[in-house]
Amino acid sequence: xxxxxxxxxxxxxxxxxxxxxxxxxxxxxxxxxxxxxxxxxxxxxxxxxxxxxxxxxxxxxxxxxxxxxxxxxxxxxxxxxxxxxxxxxxxxxxxxxxxxxxxxxxxxxxxxxxxxxxxxxxxxxxxxxxxxxxxxxxxxxxxxxxxxxxxxxxxxxxxxxxxxxxxxxxxxxxxxxxxxxxxxxxxxxxxxxxxxxxxxxxxxxxxxxxxxxxxxxxxxxxxxxxxxxxxxxxxxxxxxxxxxxxxxxxxxxxxxxxxxxxxxxxxxxxxxxxxxxxxxxxxxxxxxxxxxxxxxxxxxxxxxxxxxxxxxxxxxxxxxxxxxxxxxxxxxxxxxxxxxxxxxxxxxxxxxxxxxxxxxxxxxxxxxxxxxxxxxxxxxxxxxxxxxxxxxxxxxxxxxxxxxxxxxxxxxxxxxxxxxxxxxxxxxxxxxxxxxxxxxxxxxxxxxxxxxxxxxxxxxxxxxxxxxxxxxxxxxxxxxxxxxxxxxxxxxxxxxxxxxxxxxxxxxxxxxxxxxxxxxxxxxxxxxxxxxxxxxxxxxxxxxxxxxxxxxxxxxxxxxxxxxxxxxxxxxxxxxxxxxxxxxxxxxxxxxxxxxxxxxxxxxxxxxxxxxxxxxxxxxxxxxxxxxxxxxxxxxxxxxxxxxxxxxxxxxxxxxxxxxxxxxxxxxxxxxxxxxxxxxxxxxxxxxxxxxxxxxxxxxxxxxxxxxxxxxxxxxxxxxxxxxxxxxxxxxxxxxxxxxxxxxxxxxxxxxxxxxxxxxxxxxxxxxxxx
Amino acid sequence: xxxxxxxxxxxxxxxxxxxxxxxxxxxxxxxxxxxxxxxxxxxxxxxxxxxxxxxxxxxxxxxxxxxxxxxxxxxxxxxxxxxxxxxxxxxxxxxxxxxxxxxxxxxxxxxxxxxxxxxxxxxxxxxxxxxxxxxxxxxxxxxxxxxxxxxxxxxxxx
Numbered sequence: 001x002x003x004x005x006x007x008x009x010x011x012x013x014x015x016x017x018x019x020x021x022x023x024x025x026x027x028x029x030x031x032x033x034x035x036x037x038x039x040x041x042x043x044x045x046x047x048x049x050x051x052x053x054x055x056x057x058x059x060x061x062x063x064x065x066x067x068x069x070x071x072x073x074x075x076x077x078x079x080x081x082x083x084x085x086x087x088x089x090x091x092x093x094x095x096x097x098x099x100x101x102x103x104x105x106x107x108x109x110x111x112x113x114x115x116x117x118x119x120x121x122x123x124x125x126x127x128x129x130x131x132x133x134x135x136x137x138x139x140x141x142x143x144x145x146x147x148x149x150x151x152x153x154x155x156x157x158x159x160x161x162x163x164x165x166x167x168x169x170x171x172x173x174x175x176x177x178x179x180x181x182x183x184x185x186x187x188x189x190x191x192x193x194x195x196x197x198x199x200x201x202x203x204x205x206x207x208x209x210x211x212x213x214x215x216x217x218x219x220x221x222x223x224x225x226x227x228x229x230x231x232x233x234x235x236x237x238x239x240x241x242x243x244x245x246x247x248x249x250x251x252x253x254x255x256x257x258x259x260x261x262x263x264x265x266x267x268x269x270x271x272x273x274x275x276x277x278x279x280x281x282x283x284x285x286x287x288x289x290x291x292x293x294x295x296x297x298x299x300x301x302x303x304x305x306x307x308x309x310x311x312x313x314x315x316x317x318x319x320x321x322x323x324x325x326x327x328x329x330x331x332x333x334x335x336x337x338x339x340x341x342x343x344x345x346x347x348x349x350x351x352x353x354x355x356x357x358x359x360x361x362x363x364x365x366x367x368x369x370x371x372x373x374x375x376x377x378x379x380x381x382x383x384x385x386x387x388x389x390x391x392x393x394x395x396x397x398x399x400x401x402x403x404x405x406x407x408x409x410x411x412x413x414x415x416x417x418x419x420x421x422x423x424x425x426x427x428x429x430x431x432x433x434x435x436x437x438x439x440x441x442x443x444x445x446x447x448x449x450x451x452x453x454x455x456x457x458x459x460x461x462x463x464x465x466x467x468x469x470x471x472x473x474x475x476x477x478x479x480x481x482x483x484x485x486x487x488x489x490x491x492x493x494x495x496x497x498x499x500x501x502x503x504x505x506x507x508x509x510x511x512x513x514x515x516x517x518x519x520x521x522x523x524x525x526x527x528x529x530x531x532x533x534x535x536x537x538x539x540x541x542x543x544x545x546x547x548x549x550x551x552x553x554x555x556x557x558x559x560x561x562x563x564x565x566x567x568x569x570x571x572x573x574x575x576x577x578x579x580x581x582x583x584x585x586x587x588x589x590x591x592x593x594x595x596x597x598x599x600x601x602x603x604x605x606x607x608x609x610x611x612x613x614x615x616x617x618x619x620x621x622x623x624x625x626x627x628x629x630x631x632x633x634x635x636x637x638x639x640x641x642x643x644x645x646x647x648x649x650x651x652x653x654x655x656x657x658x659x660x661x662x663x664x665x666x667x668x669x670x671x672x673x674x675x676x677x678x679x680x681x682x683x684x685x686x687x688x689x690x691x692x693x694x695x696x697x698x699x700x701x702x703x704x705x706x707x708x709x710x711x712x713x714x715x716x717x718x719x720x721x722x723x724x725x726x727x728x729x730x731x732x733x734x735x736x737x738x739x740x741x742x743x744x745x746x747x748x749x750x751x752x753x754x755x756x757x758x759x760x761x762x763x764x765x766x767x768x769x770x771x
Numbered sequence: 772x773x774x775x776x777x778x779x780x781x782x783x784x785x786x787x788x789x790x791x792x793x794x795x796x797x798x799x800x801x802x803x804x805x806x807x808x809x810x811x812x813x814x815x816x817x818x819x820x821x822x823x824x825x826x827x828x829x830x831x832x833x834x835x836x837x838x839x840x841x842x843x844x845x846x847x848x849x850x851x852x853x854x855x856x857x858x859x860x861x862x863x864x865x866x867x868x869x870x871x872x873x874x875x876x877x878x879x880x881x882x883x884x885x886x887x888x889x890x891x892x893x894x895x896x897x898x899x900x901x902x903x904x905x906x907x908x909x910x911x912x913x914x915x916x917x918x919x920x921x922x923x924x925x926x927x928x929x
Contacts, residue, residue, distance in 0.1 A: 030867050035877030038863040038882065040809020047808040132803065133794055200910050201821050202876040250811070250876025251910050276869040283814040288882050480873030488813030670870045670916065673801040677912030687902075702818040702908060709905040 023729060024120040024489045025527070027233045028666035029499060033248070033478060041550035042248045045218040045507075046205050050276040052085055053207065056269055057135040058262060059125035059142060060285060061117045064354040064695035065151035065323075068115040068124050072143030078126055078687035079141055081134030084273060086126040086265065088115040092272070094264055097233035100226065102615035110234060112264035117146075118323040119354050120360030120696040121288025124665060126265050128277060147282050151354035151695035154195070155320050158648035163318055163351030166328045171336040171402060174343030179312035183303025187379050188314075190299045191372045192762035193745075195320075195697075197292035198361045199707055200479075202250020204290055205280030206263055214241045221246040222257040223516040224509040226477045229614035230259040231267060239610070245506040249479035253678070254360030254481070255290050255302050257518050262289065287700035291359030292383045292688065294319040294329040296368045302377040303343075308384050308391045312343040315372070321350050322357040327403060329358065330365035334450060334742070335373045336402050337630070339395040344402075356693040360518065363738035365746075366451050371763065374746035376446035379759065387430065388446050388750060389420060406628040408727040409734070411658035412448060415634040418719045419446075419656035423636035433756035440640040442651075443755025449743030450736050452622035453629035453728045454519040454615045455761060457602040457612050459512040463593040468566055468581025470495055470534075473505040476514035481737050482667040483522055489663060490731075494534035495580065496564035512595055513613040520631070520735025521619075527663055528730035529598050537594035538563050541580065548587045552576045601730065627727050631734040633657035635676065635747040641755045646767035649753060650680050654717045657739060660725040661732035668736050675740020681708040682741070683748035687764050778842045781912065782807065783851025793839050798822045800838035801848060809849035809879045811909070820907030823880035824848050830887040849879035861927040862886050865920040873911035881907045885921045894925035 029092065036042040073085040096105035113123060125142055129135035146524030152159050173285045180186065203412040206219040217237065221227050221244055230243040249256060266279035281289065296387035304310050313747070332346030381391040396413060399406050421428070425769040428444045429435050435442040472491045478484045505511060528591075542561045545553045545568050553561060553568065556575045561568050584591065599606045604618055612618040622629045638652035653676055662668040673706045685706040689698045699705045718740075724732030745763055750771070753759045760769050782805060789804055798815070801807040801824070813821030815834045822833040825847040839843045852860045862885045867870070872878040882905045888894050893903035900921045901914070909917065 031870060032870075033857075033875070034867040034870075037872060037878050038866050039853065039855070040807075040860060040879045041855065042875055043808055044876065047802070077874070131792070133792055133800060198910075200874065200876070201811070201819055201908060202874070203812065229849075249874060251874040253910070280812075283816060283818070356918075400797075480875065482873075554900060654912075666870050670913065673915060674873060674912030677914060678910075679796055701816060702814050703816075708906060708912070709908060710914045710917060711901045711905040712900070715918075716915050744800070 001728040003445050007221050024499065024660065025493045025663055027489065028664060029485065029489065031482065031667065032488045032504065044202060044248050044250055045220050045246045046207060046278065046280055048207055048218040050207065051207050053276040053278050054128050054130065054273060055132040055135045055600060056126050056128040056266060056277050056279040056462045057139050057264065058123045058279065058281070058285060059127065059139050059690055060121045060288060061124050062120060063117055063146045063148045064120040066117050066147045066149035068117065069147050069259055071125055075141040075248065076138040079134065079221055080385055081130040082127060082138045082709055083130065084115060084128045084269065084441060086269060088113050088124065092267065094234040095236050097230045100258060100615060102611055102616045110264065112261040112268070113356050119356050120694065121285065121356060123265060123289065123439055126269055128269050128273060135415055136451045146486040153191060153690050153692045153695035154272055154353050155297055155318060155351060157353065157692065158355060160351050163349040166348045166350050169332055169334055169348040171327065171344060171346040176312045176314045176343040176345035176496050178299050179343035180303035180314050180420040180469065182634040183311045184306050185304045185380070185384055186301065187376065187383055188299065188301035189376060189379060189761055190297060191375055192297040193295065193368050193371060194763065195292055195295045195690065196361055196686050197287055197688060197705060198253035198255035198683060199702065200251025200253055200255060203280050203283065204256060204262065206266045207276060207278045208267040209276035210271050213237045217242065217244045217267065219244060219246055220249045220256050222249065222477060222518055223480060224477065225513055225613040226615070227259050229507050231347060234264055235267065239485065244476055244509045247320055252479040253362045253669065254364065254518060260290060271472040283702060284700040286703065288697055289356055291357045293361035293364065294321065294327060294358035296329055296331055298331045298372045300372050302376055302380050306384060306385045308380065308394050310339055310395050313341050316345040318349045318351055318357060320353045320358065322355055323352050325468055327358045328348060329368060331369050331372065333365045334369035337400065337450060338373055338448060339377065340397040340401050353542040355600050361679055362675065363742045366742045370447065370449055370743045371745045374743055375749055375761065378746065378750040380692040387469040388426060389416060392416065392448060400623065403623045403628055405626065405628045408629045409658065409660060409723055409725040410632055410721060411721045411723060412632040415632055415656035415658055418721050419636045421655050421720060422717055423654040425636060433715065439643045441643055441755040443639045443641065443751040443753065445637050445751030445754055447635055447743040447747035447749045447750060449635065449739060451520055451631045451739040451742055453631065453734045454521040454527045454619055454622065456487045456515050456521055456619045457597055457599045457604050458514055458525040459595065459597040460526065460529040460533045461512045461593060461595040462530065463534045464541065464580060464584065465591045466584045466589070469501045469503060470497060471505065472530055473511045475507070475509045475511045476522055477507045477517050479517065481490040481522060481671060482664060485527060485528050486523050486663040487526055490530045491534050494531065495566065497566045501566060515613050517617060520737040520739065523663055523736065524729035524733050527733065528601065529596065531730055532598060533594050533596040536596050537592065540594060542591055545583060545585060552586060575588055629728050629734070631659045631739045633739050633743060635743050637747040637751045639748060639755055641752060641770065645771035648684055648765055650748060651714050653714060655740065656719040656721050659736045659739060660722045660728050660734035662720055662722065663731065663733055665720060671736050672740035674715045675738065676716055676744050677708050677713055679741040679744025680713065680748065682763060683745040684764050706755055776839060778839055780838065780841060780846055781844065782846045783848060789838065790836060793837065795838050795866055796834055797836040797838045797841055798833035801833060807848050807850055808921065811876055820884060821877050821880040821890065823883040823907060825883060825887065830884050848883060852882065862924040865924040865927070869916045869920040869923060871916040871920040872913050877907060877909045879919055881909065888921060889928055891927045894921050897922065
């Protein structure tokens with residue numbers, strides 16, 4: 001099958017059905033919120049200006065371990081415009097909040113400003129002033145005395161101690177050790193990834209305003225209900241008393257889903273001052289206080305036959321966490337999923353170091369896990385002299401190798417085929433260093449990626465208005481993934497309305513509830529909820545048209561009516577054709593509305609509504625039920641390595657992906673490309689450099705922590721090979737957002753090996769490792 | 772320091788009288804005092820390009836420019852590129868058509884840079900566009916679409 005055929009057959013599957021029915025779900029319409037964004041008219045949360053707002057600036061610790069002996073505040077307090085200086089000496093103690101699973105806290109109290117230091121960048125003071133400039137200057141007037149203690153700088157620190165076993169991560173089947181020991185072909189290698197950061201261009205921060213015991217927060221936020229719960233628990237106020245407003249989010253990638261210490265400190269300051277406070281983190285503060293992807297290392301031993309059939313995988317990994325909190329970056333999730341192997345063992349340890357608690361960065365777990373296994377399988381291919389694509393097909397998992405459940409859909413074979421065809425893989429010369437252009441060594445690499453389908457219950461409200469427009473509202477958010485657009489498309493389709501007759505209100509916790517926008521689940525959750533609600537409202541409309549005394553359709557004695565193109569008509573074409581707006585006017589209503597949730601569809605008791613929206617504990621795993629549900633992709637990458645200088649450039653990238661049905665192929669392609677680009681950064685540029693002596697991040701800014709620029713990125717071709725997956729979501733889509741990054745780094749490392757004959761097992765692949 | 776100075780900025784063709792401390796950046800003056808939030812604060816240290824505006828027709832980083840420095844000069848922000856309700860500038864339209872953004876936060880800076888990139892004569896090839904658009908970071912990874920948008924707009928302008 002050629003790539004063009006694949007595109008026609010799969011990529012347009014969503015489009016062609018739309019064209020046939022004239023519907024808009026699956027159409028590549030432009031971004032619904034695009035007009036506001038290109039004009040600078042989209043107002044992000046931190047751009048709200050409450051009257052009388054004060055400006056706050058945080059002060060981070062410069063030591064990574066020890067304590068603050070004293071903070072002299074006299075000079076700062078005397079500086080012009082300064083309203084207050086908060087330190088561990090005068091900051092109140094809050095109540096501790098439960099975690100993201102809803103587990104109660106280990107200790108009852110929470111002190112967001114404390115003298116005990118566990119990482120460099122931990123906040124030790126806050127200055128609040130009339131202006132941003134005054135607050136910033138006064139932070140330099142504090143007299144801070146530290147008692148520095150020894151810190152553990154990271155996984156490479158000799159004092160790291162080995163950590164503890166993360167038992168829930170263990171996967172075992174067969175006898176992996178014995179099968180490895182007796183395998184005819186054995187490879188065993190260690191793979192490392194450094195600390196990385198999400199770095200959306202919009203900074204984290206908040207504006208907090210109290211009215212009595214009611215708290216309003218304007219904050220870029222991936223999870224309004226989850227963060228509202230945290231605020232309510234911290235301050236001991238009812239959940240309903242917290243309102244978070246987050247109309248647009250300037251990128252998240254996992255960094256804006258949870259409350260951090262700055263949130264507690266900012267809201268506390270507003271309460272103490274009795275006036276609104278704005279607190280935005282500086283870029284260096286974002287690096288040191290918002291947890292990025294944990295540094296990891298993993299060892300993979302593969303035993304195989306001489307024909308390349310896997311016999312065993314033995315996998316051990318370690319990821320870093322902070323001194324006081326535990327974050328696990330699950331390193332075995334792809335190892336135990338991608339390939340059919342009769343024996344597997346995967347264990348993970350977690351190591352405490354002096355860092356902020358790591359967090360979720362695009363595809364936490366899947367991303368580093370894929371770097372390990374997709375590098376190792378490539379090493380096996382060279383070891384036995386087999387094409388790297390062929391070895392992946394030879395070990396293709398026809399079912400979930402761990403649960404032994406069938407896949408709901410797995411178009412990975414189709415992805416390999418379509419990607420290879422478009423890339424021209426068959427023209428690849430197998431030997432390393434066998435392809436060159438002048439003094440550029442050329443390498444071609446392949447790797448697969450996957451991400452689980454995370455289902456969840458959602459809720460939406462839909463209103464039909466007398467002017468013939470429809471309005472959808474939800475507290476879900478849009479951080480660039482396209483929530484406004486796909487929600488508008490869903491509602492437009494149900495009522496047969498053009499998109500300009502649809503309004504969408506998002507990002508306000510006073511609206512119908514939504515869980516986290518993370519784990520690539522928003523589109524599946526919200527299209528399901530909005531579709532269900534809109535259909536219910538359409539039925540309500542038809543019912544009114546059939547039964548209302550003032551309805552022009554009442555005399556028809558019909559069983560049903562057709563709602564299409566914004567009009568109501570009889571399917572027998574024997575009655576009036578009337579616009580929805582005119583009909584509402586005729587029966588004397590200004591609007592009708594419906595609110596529905598999808599608890600029944602997900603199998604959750606509606607009694608657990610609060611837990612469903614404010615924790616992630618209710619989300620069923622991808623293997624709940626009869627199937628194993630995942631998205632899949634295959635990346636084909638060409639690199640050019642300068643033989644003299646060791647510089648690596650990605651010169652071509654083709655990726656074929658299976659995200660099921662696409663609600664908007666244009667936006668989905670953008671998201672997949674965005675993931676690939678972040679993956680290029682991960683492979684070649686991104687590395688949090690930690691000073692081993694002081695456990696301090698040395699490159700906490702965007703000129704020294706390199707993320708890709710336009711000149712680093714070639715044209716990228718993406719091909720959808722998905723088919724609708726009815727088990728994944730009501731409308732057949734699987735996750736998109738995180739999938740694209742998974743497998744990019746190993747595809748690049750594999751291409752670099754093909755180009756140079758050097759296998760780089762610690763990211764990023766910088767020139768010093770190649771020359 | 773709290774001595775304020777009186778200055779008049781010419782922003783998007785309108786004189787704006789301001790009283791501010793001399794240390795206030797153009798970026799903060801635009802956002803905090805004039806309510807022109809289209810110009811974004813990304814890093815506040817000249818590294819990301821989100822605050823790109825035009826001074827006398829040339830692209831400049833508003834976070835590395837003091838407001839007082841630009842008195843008497845023409846400041847153009849994203850809000851001045853096309854008026855509300857009017858047709859979008861060809862670069863703005865191309866960004867929408869090519870899906871050259873996702874979250875939209877770097878977008879005003881990208882668009883202001885793109886207008887300059889074309890005006891400077893640096894949109895002759897994709898390679899040249901990539902190079903001359905590399906002062907504006909986009910973490911969502913819209914780069915190939917930004918190149919396509921600049922190419923499309925450059926053709927439309929010529």
